Amino acid sequence: MVDRGTPPTAAPLPDAWPLRAETNLALNRMGSFDWDVDNARLHMDAPAMEVFDLEPGEFDGDADALGELRVPPDESDRLNAMVAQAFKDGSTTYGAYFRVRCRDGSLRWTHTQGHIERDGDGRPYRVLGIVRDATEELAHAAERIAVAEERQRQTNLIDETTAALARAITVQDVIEVLGDTRGLGRLGAISILMGLLEDGRVHVVAERQADNMVPELEYTRIEEEFPMSEVIRTLSPRLITSPGEFASRYPRLWPHVKPIGVTAAAYLPLIAQARPIGALGLLFRGRRDFTPEERNLLVALSSGIAQSLQRAMLFDQEHDIAEGLQTAMLPRSVPSFPGARIAVRYRSARFGRDVGGDWYDVIPVPGGRIGAVIGDVQGHDTHAAAVMGQLRIALRAYASEGHAPATVMARASVFLHELDTDRFATCSYAEVDPAEGTVQLVRAGHMDPMVRHPDGSCRQLPVAGGLPLGLSAQFGHTDYPVTRMVLGPGETLLLFTDGLVEQPGKDMDDGLRLLTDAVCEGPHRVEELADHVGAVMGERTGGDDMAILLLRREGEPIPEIGRRVHQHIAPADPEGLTMARHMISEAVRTWGARERADEVELVADELITNALLHTDGGAVVTLRMLGGAERRLRVEVQDMSSSWPRRREPGETGVSGRGLLLVDRLADVWGVESRGSGKSVWSEFILQDWGGE
Structure with missing residues (x-):
């Protein structure tokens, strides 16, 4: 037979095996109680007395007095209500967590579990149960709850930031999301910066929360030793966990961030479609490290930000092109x-x-x-x-x-x-x-x-x-x-x-x-x-x-009397021509334009005669006063011909058309305008001393 050696000595048991129940309960900081419901008497063993921090002889067995000794009123009310409900609904067991106030004033979490005995009529008359110290149990539970809450917080942060980024249309919208207290602002960063890659340079386009924008560092070259440049070159995040590390790695940037008390920083590349488009920087005060969960969170957020940023940049470019096209179509x-x-x-x-x-x-x-x-x-x-x-x-x-x-x-x-x-x-x-x-x-x-x-x-x-x-x-x-x-x-x-x-x-x-x-x-x-x-x-x-x-x-209304007069003159109608000349003469004098009356009448006569001689059909002569910064008298002669008059200089063959030389000399301005199926020849006279009041 093979010698297997001397077997190890077993740890001594506190009592004979198997262990008695009361000893087992005591080792696990549990005590038992027996509650006579009818007589309101409560018996607790020594371990139960320890759970309630009671000395021997300090408790006389009065069930009602226990609450006054060790259970705060709000806890006592909640526990009594729970037990009363168990009595009422026919339950055979109940369990509850409650707090006990120790003799030093501190509160201790305690758990109780009881078995309810009932008589033939179902009426509870006795409860057999245990009580135990639940401090460590709830401490572990609190840690698990804290971890779960932190994970839920990170999940909510990702969900809410992603939802906000989905609604972001422009680059400015993305910047607003980054600084929002419901977005990255919840990470506790004192400053959030974003830089865009433009023609081999990093352009810092946004800084939120802290006044940390440095004008001379708004544009930096991609090959320079700055954290944003580095993460864009390497496509890898850079996490800085001490002021010394920041100062040694980035000596040109450190003097600008030292005054705001930066102790840690996270710089993340923004990558879309396998190429860098920028970088994100988060500066922290008081932080010294990043947990693995926080590192994963930052990487996940940077990916979503990069996708939204690329979409926003494309939108801004398209909008600029579209707006330029629209503006080019307008006057x-x-x-x-x-x-x-x-x-x-x-x-x-x-x-x-x-x-x-x-x-x-x-x-x-x-x-x-x-x-x-x-x-x-x-x-x-x-x-x-x-x-x-x-x-x-x-x-x-x-x-x-x-x-x-x-x-x-x-x-x-x-x-x-x-x-x-x-x-x-x-x-x-x-x-x-x-x-x-x-x-x-x-x-x-x-x-x-x-x-x-x-x-x-x-x-x-x-x-x-x-x-x-x-x-x-x-x-x-x-x-x-x-x-x-x-x-x-x-x-x-x-x-x-x-x-x-x-x-x-x-x-x-x-x-x-x-x-x-x-x-x-x-x-x-x-x-x-x-x-x-x-x-x-x-x-x-x-x-x-x-x-x-x-x-x-603008301006004041011109006098109502004779603001506009016009008359139609038929071809080969000498009387109509005479009446038109008389109308013009009267209107000019009535409107107080006497200093230019002769010039107006001569030009009007020339235009009317030209229309009647060189076109088929009649003519319409219109005389009106124009308002504005300066008073002007306008003469228009409209006919049905599309042929425009041509001014001839002296020495050319023929004599017609030379009347326009007279019009050009006497009128301040004149011209010809199309009028649908015909034309209008017009001239204007500026009145220096208008006497129409």
Whole structure:
């Protein structure tokens, strides 16, 4: 037989084997009790007395007195309620944790478990049970709870940060998420920095919570010894756990972070699609280490941040391109007009390349009038912007030719329909005479304009309308009604697109009421009023683009007497020509323009004669006074010929056409404008000493 050696000596048992139950319970810091419910008597053995921190003879067996000796009132009430419920519902056992107040005043967690004896009627009369010290048990449980709570906190942090990043659209939105107390701010960092990789350099674009942005370190080269540069080069996180380590590894950066008390830092590469796009830095005060769970948390968060950041950077790039395209389609500048002040504002759509089709335009119209246009092409994409650009140019051309507002709108509708696109457009066109204040309004499926009065009150102006551009031509309904009104001195006409008042899920009437309040409460100057309206409405509206055009009539009204006179002259009608000459002479003198009366009459006579001699049909002569910064008298002669007059210099063959030399010499300015099927030859005279009061 193999000698297996002397067996090890077993540890001595405190008693014979098997151990008696009371000894076993005592070794495990458990005691027993026997409770006579009917007589309110309670017997506890020595270990049970130790659990309650009672000396022998200190407890006389009165069950009711035990609570007063060692169990705090709130704990006693809770324990009694639990036992009473067990008695009532027929239970045979119960168990509960409660606290005992020791003789030194400290609280000890205790656990009790009892077996309920009942008589034949089910009435409880005796409870046999045990009590034990549960301090260590609950301490371990508290540790497990703390670990579970920390894991849940980290899970919540990841979930909430991920959800917030999913809603982030722009790079600025991502930056806001990083500093939010519900996001990375919950990690306890005193400073959170983000840098983007741009052309071989790290550009620090954000710093949250601590004033730690260093201007000279805003841009650093990728090969320099800075933590962000290092993690981008290596694609690995860098965790710094002491000030000494920070100072030795990054001596150029340490003097800038030392004053804020940094003791630890975490720098993480932001990697998207296997390439670095930036880095994230978190600076801590008081921390000396990172647990494995915290390291995993930071890596997981950096991955989600990188994906959101890449998406936001792409959005910003697309939005810049789209906004540039949209802006290129709009007028580069707004011309100035005597007697009027004009302000325009445009805000592009907020969602990437969702370019809108909103546009505005201000067009010089023959006769010193102003064409004000606001419109919106259906859709939010580059196609809508392209269609908008073509439509704006076409409408501008029709208006510049001198067509009536209804004709301008009808031709624009036919043009859009013939583009063979599936888009339509809403539009409002106002032809304004700043001298007289007359306004002709045409609306194609667009929103009604508003008028603000000099006292600050405003109202929406009902305008008769037709079908949107494109649709009216498609269905053969291109007759657009014209609404006429007078814009008084100091009154402002407001044209706008629906993006100014629409908000998803909201009633448009609410937006119109808010716009009315903003216009009424806004400043008097049109530029400031445009800024005010855009700011107020931009806070509540959705992501649609919007355009605003404000036109205010300036100056005082010119005298009512003879502000405009005109007369038709038939061909071969000497009497009509004489009457026209007499009308011009009387009007000039009545309006107080005597110092230039001879010049005006001579030029008007030349233009009328030229029209009657060189065109078929009659002519219409119009004389009117223009308001504004300077008073001007305008003479217009309109005929049905598209042939423009040509000025001839002396010495050329023939004698006709030389009258324009006289017009050029006497008038301050003159010109020729298309008027649909004909033309208008006009001249203007500046009145230095206007005597029309």
